[in-house]
Amino acid sequence: MAPSQQVQDVESQLVEEAPEHCPGPQSELAGKQDACQGCANQEICSTQIPKGPDPDLPQIYTRMQGIRHKILVLSGKGGVGKSTFTSMLSWAIAADEELEVGAMDLDICGPSLPRMLGASSNETVHQSNAGWSPVYVADNLGVMSIGFMLPDDETAVIWRGAKKTGLIKSFLRDVDWGALDYLVVDTPPGTSDEHLSVTSLMKEVGIDGALIVTTPQEVALLDVRKEIDFCRKAGIKILGVVENMSGFVCPGCKGVSQIFKATTGGGAKLCEELAIRFLGSVPLDPRIGQCCDAGESFFDRYADSPAAGAILDVVDSLRDEVEGVADGGGSENGLDVDGLRIED
């Protein structure tokens, strides 16, 4: 059964639309969370809707089998340049012409990868018997995003939790990536329901791990600590932390000044404290934003810039980390998202 059909079947059993922070009627937490208190569906969700392993998992697993390395890009909060960094990471990995790369935009409420990677906003997703075809922005770089399914760039996605989860599952199950060396996944920020859905489903099908993006200020690092705690509890291997917007490079004189000065030691100190790999710092360069707006590769246009060098250093460290470890769920503590013990 298609995921959208399955979501409709569950939704048809509810007596009213699921509220905003609904954990999902099929979730083990259904009927028990704060959002469920006072919800008219509480009894139905607690007693009548079947729970257990997600029935779409085997198909998602099969779909992802041809992908050698899967990396989640996470951030504790919005505004740290997660999507920008995801686009840079995708361009940088795809600069190796021997690699096939996919970029999946699962940030449902703010899909920006298509524009950043140079896909036309008028692009429509083609569907075949094999599934939805990604849009190719280079010979070896494909992108898939909810943005391709919106009528225009200005349409807001105002959906409840269960519907968002259904779409995320459709993306994971129905996109025909074919054989890839790398799939880079831009996830919704924070620890929202969508974030939990993406991370738990991807972890179940086997990922290399998560790359966490932060900025140097303590206000961002505080949220990163929560994200790290979440990953550890969820059994998601942390590949490393990248500090974005770390200093400003003047495009004229190439001098570097600190705009968002680290007051508590920044990402490097945090990694040292928490025994996590620090993958590097990427300076703020206004030309990165210009390239993202124009959908151009920053590396093609400004290959000699300090920011391009810094990002390529991060990618080298990341590839060392990923290609030097075995594929798999990367569970650090052997626990899955719901606290259930998983088999190694």
Ligand code: SF4
């Ligand atoms: S899981 Fe069920 S009871 Fe809880 S918020 Fe969602 S619809 Fe309501």
